Amino acid sequence: MDIHHDEWIEEQKRVDDTVDKVKRKEENLKASVELVKAEATEIRKNFWEDVTVNLDEPDDVAETHTSIRQQAELLSERERSYGHAEENVKTLRRLAYSPYFARIDFQEADEPLEKIYIGIASFINEKDEHLVYDWRAPISSIYYDGVPGPVSYQTPDGFREGEMTLKRQFLIRSGKIEAMFDTGMTIGDEMLQEMLGEKANTYMKNIVSTIQEEQNRIIRDAKSNLLFVQGAAGSGKTSAALQRIAFLLYHFRDSLQAEQIILFSPNKLFNSYISKVLPELGENNMQQTTFLDYAQSRLGPAFEVESLFEQFENRVNDELAEAVWRKEAIRLKGSKSFFNAVQSYAENVMNDGLMFRDIRFRGETLIGKETIAELFYSYGSSYSMPNRMNLVAKEILRKLAVLAKEQEKSEWVEAEMELLDREDYLKAYRHSQKGSKKEGIRFDSFDKEKGFLAKEIVNQHFARLKRMVKRYRFINLKSQYMDFLKKVPDFMDQPLLSFKTEEWSRIIKHTEEYMQKKRIYMEDLVPFLFLGDLITGKRSQTSMKHVFIDEIQDYSEAQLAYLKFLFPFSKFTMLGDINQTIYGFGQQNLLDSIVKLMGEERAEIVRLKKSYRSTLPITRFTKEILKGGEEIELFERDGDLPIVAVVPDKASQIELIAKQAKELAKESRSVAIIGKSMKECEEAYNYLSEKLEITLMGEKNTELTEGIILLPSYLAKGLEFDHVMILNASKERYTEESERTLLYTMCTRAMHHLYVISVGRPTHLLDDVPEEYYELRQY
Numbered sequence: 001m002d003i004h005h006d007e008w009i010e011e012q013k014r015v016d017d018t019v020d021k022v023k024r025k026e027e028n029l030k031a032s033v034e035l036v037k038a039e040a041t042e043i044r045k046n047f048w049e050d051v052t053v054n055l056d057e058p059d060d061v062a063e064t065h066t067s068i069r070q071q072a073e074l075l076s077e078r079e080r081s082y083g084h085a086e087e088n089v090k091t092l093r094r095l096a097y098s099p100y101f102a103r104i105d106f107q108e109a110d111e112p113l114e115k116i117y118i119g120i121a122s123f124i125n126e127k128d129e130h131l132v133y134d135w136r137a138p139i140s141s142i143y144y145d146g147v148p149g150p151v152s153y154q155t156p157d158g159f160r161e162g163e164m165t166l167k168r169q170f171l172i173r174s175g176k177i178e179a180m181f182d183t184g185m186t187i188g189d190e191m192l193q194e195m196l197g198e199k200a201n202t203y204m205k206n207i208v209s210t211i212q213e214e215q216n217r218i219i220r221d222a223k224s225n226l227l228f229v230q231g232a233a234g235s236g237k238t239s240a241a242l243q244r245i246a247f248l249l250y251h252f253r254d255s256l257q258a259e260q261i262i263l264f265s266p267n268k269l270f271n272s273y274i275s276k277v278l279p280e281l282g283e284n285n286m287q288q289t290t291f292l293d294y295a296q297s298r299l300g301p302a303f304e305v306e307s308l309f310e311q312f313e314n315r316v317n318d319e320l321a322e323a324v325w326r327k328e329a330i331r332l333k334g335s336k337s338f339f340n341a342v343q344s345y346a347e348n349v350m351n352d353g354l355m356f357r358d359i360r361f362r363g364e365t366l367i368g369k370e371t372i373a374e375l376f377y378s379y380g381s382s383y384s385m386p387n388r389m390n391l392v393a394k395e396i397l398r399k400l401a402v403l404a405k406e407q408e409k410s411e412w413v414e415a416e417m418e419l420l421d422r423e424d425y426l427k428a429y430r431h432s433q434k435g436s437k438k439e440g441i442r443f444d445s446f447d448k449e450k451g452f453l454a455k456e457i458v459n460q461h462f463a464r465l466k467r468m469v470k471r472y473r474f475i476n477l478k479s480q481y482m483d484f485l486k487k488v489p490d491f492m493d494q495p496l497l498s499f500k501t502e503e504w505s506r507i508i509k510h511t512e513e514y515m516q517k518k519r520i521y522m523e524d525l526v527p528f529l530f531l532g533d534l535i536t537g538k539r540s541q542t543s544m545k546h547v548f549i550d551e552i553q554d555y556s557e558a559q560l561a562y563l564k565f566l567f568p569f570s571k572f573t574m575l576g577d578i579n580q581t582i583y584g585f586g587q588q589n590l591l592d593s594i595v596k597l598m599g600e601e602r603a604e605i606v607r608l609k610k611s612y613r614s615t616l617p618i619t620r621f622t623k624e625i626l627k628g629g630e631e632i633e634l635f636e637r638d639g640d641l642p643i644v645a646v647v648p649d650k651a652s653q654i655e656l657i658a659k660q661a662k663e664l665a666k667e668s669r670s671v672a673i674i675g676k677s678m679k680e681c682e683e684a685y686n687y688l689s690e691k692l693e694i695t696l697m698g699e700k701n702t703e704l705t706e707g708i709i710l711l712p713s714y715l716a717k718g719l720e721f722d723h724v725m726i727l728n729a730s731k732e733r734y735t736e737e738s739e740r741t742l743l744y745t746m747c748t749r750a751m752h753h754l755y756v757i758s759v760g761r762p763t764h765l766l767d768d769v770p771e772e773y774y775e776l777r778q779y
């Protein structure tokens with residue numbers, strides 16, 4: 001809709017006026033930030049002068065303690081308000097750049113017309129008038145949900161109704177209106193076109209100005225315990241999830257902190273890719289992790305989890321014998337029945353069969369595993385598991401104290417005492433002074449000195465044992481898990497899928513061998529940790545209020561069940577696309593199994609069908625790679641046809657990529673060459689790096705690099721690039737039907753240009769794509 005020139009001038013005047021006020025406030029705030037900063041520095045500098053330190057009498061010690069605490073509190077209060085004020089300055093700076101992106105005119109019956117301007121944060125003038133409303137304020141919801149005409153929105157005091165007489169969108173940069181549209185639609189396409197036509201960045205941007213109606217449902221849902229979003233590639237799942245976090249932090253600002261929200265993302269690159277969205281909206285980032293990292297932290301140093309890289313490479317490089325048996329093992333160990341079997345088994349061993357370790361010292365058994373087992377079973381099953389283990393640990397520690405005493409007289413202690421050098425001796429001596437009320441205590445007899453030193457030596461050696469006991473390391477979890485694997489058919493509520501006994505024994509053998517190397521397969525991670533948690537009674541994370549899981553289609557049922565177990569009181573938001581499965585757990589009815597697993601009554605399902613990331617020709621092409629991709633809706637954005645380039649050999653592939661990538665890089669800093677596996681990428685890198693400036697992204701990389709990058713499919717998950725080139729999508733390279741979703745995921749990373757290169761005949765997965773949807777180039 002055309003907007004009259006006068007009106008444009010009027011609006012620009014209002015922008016100028018708002019920016020002016022924002023800048024003035026920023027200046028004032030900056031001055032007070034400096035003041036608070038100076039105060040904090042002063043307190044820190046004079047910390048010890050301003051506290052009363054006197055340790056003569058117990059009363060003085062208490063007073064000193066209080067004085068230090070008060071001073072520390074004062075300091076942290078100042079530092080907090082400094083941090084807070086600095087955040088506000090940053091928000092004001094962003095508002096000065098672009099104060100708002102929308103205006104709606106709203107009229108309630110018998111009330112004057114209100115002009116509501118909406119931006120990334122609210123801005124109030126000295127007369128307490130809202131010059132800008134936060135996009136999350138209740139009234140702003142009309143902008144996202146409604147079209148001009150009768151509208152209503154919910155406030156904490158109930159519904160308000162009225163008429164929206166105007167809906168206007170702005171694109172403002174550096175205080176200048178660059179574009180302005182009046183729209184009769186929910187969110188006008190012109191604005192969206194503007195946004196989507198922009199170039200990719202190494203960081204994701206926020207979408208507050210153009211949130212779509214169905215995305216808004218995800219963002220503003222404050223009620224559901226389980227919110228499940230099934231959305232096509234590029235439909236804005238991740239974007240909506242992040243805006244949702246910002247919304248929740250605003251809506252529940254008195255009761256919800258960013259640390260009480262955790263997001264599980266597919267890999268570390270993705271973590272950094274999304275890390276700026278919330279800070280840009282003036283919010284702190286939630287906790288962010290990958291399932292692997294999270295699990296590794298629960299596992300501790302005893303085992304190292306198979307990396308993302310190994311997991312994928314082992315499976316896709318079919319020449320590895322491992323690929324064959326693992327597919328089935330992964331399916332089984334990731335099933336809910338298997339997870340349930342862990343629980344039944346754990347209940348069973350509460351009565352009999354728990355495995356312990358001897359507590360050994362200097363090659364001898366101090367407390368035998370049988371003794372520990374006896375001790376454990378002496379506490380009946382009426383004790384809760386955490387209590388029972390706690391009591392066992394206490395009893396072991398008590399026994400250790402007695403044994404330590406006995407050790408003091410042993411020969412090895414004498415021998416060590418003789419070997420003590422002056423340094424060690426002094427250390428022991430100083431230690432003897434610790435906690436002593438009278439300073440300057442002396443070893444007044446040789447025996448006393450000897451006795452003391454002996455005790456010190458034994459204590460030092462026993463400290464490690466005590467630590468292990470406190471961490472329940474007397475439980476032999478590894479053997480227990482192996483025992484479980486052997487007995488699992490007895491605990492499953494359905495037969496072991498297609499396994500024959502000897503096949504199952506082979507899997508157990510492989511698992512054991514791997515664990516002997518202190519490694520653990522990804523599919524063993526959940527059953528192993530869960531078994532450990534049930535046996536030790538480890539607590540789950542009850543304080544987490546929201547758990548977000550992105551790329552849910554790559555989670556097994558067991559992983560999901562485990563997350564539910566870990567976060568029993570959390571609300572879950574899950575985002576996924578069954579068409580982007582790359583690990584192939586084969587969950588066809590992902591949604592059904594999730595709802596069943598989570599057992600949620602208040603479950604909400606939102607489907608996002610429209611794909612925004614790519615140009616229309618790219619989406620049309622990628623949609624055809626899928627069987628049953630009809631559900632995906634195209635967003636009208638012009639662009640070139642994708643190119644399928646057939647080259648005769650690998651050397652010509654390298655030549656072509658080098659040439660094309662150089663061309664593309666001239667107009668964009670975001671060019672990605674995506675290979676199926678890392679092995680393939682490394683191979684290409686060896687040649688390409690001689691011809692052009694290129695970065696190979698590996699598992700260790702935690703940040704996306706600008707320019708031309710080379711990365712394997714599983715690291716490209718969730719990311720997007722202006723231009724994408726797919727490495728060798730040939731008939732030989734993509735043979736299996738199950739790789740359809742993998743190829744789809746890779747191709748859908750492209751925003752503006754897509755090149756699929758094939759050495760020889762392209763994969764059959766492209767057979768159904770109509771010829772007119774791409775340009776075929778034979779080299």
Ligand SMILES: Nc1ncnc2c1ncn2[C@@H]1O[C@H](COP(=O)(O)OP(=O)(O)OP(=O)(O)O)[C@@H](O)[C@H]1O
Pocket residue numbers: 192195196205206207210211212215231232233234235236237238239240577580612613717718719720748
């Ligand atoms: N309402 C919107 N306004 C502007 N841009 C949008 C909107 N929704 C999505 N986008 C853009 O579309 C692209 C894809 O979004 P996003 O990565 O959130 O999708 P996704 O569903 O998580 O994708 P995938 O599953 O393929 O990883 C991003 O560039 C995002 O900025």
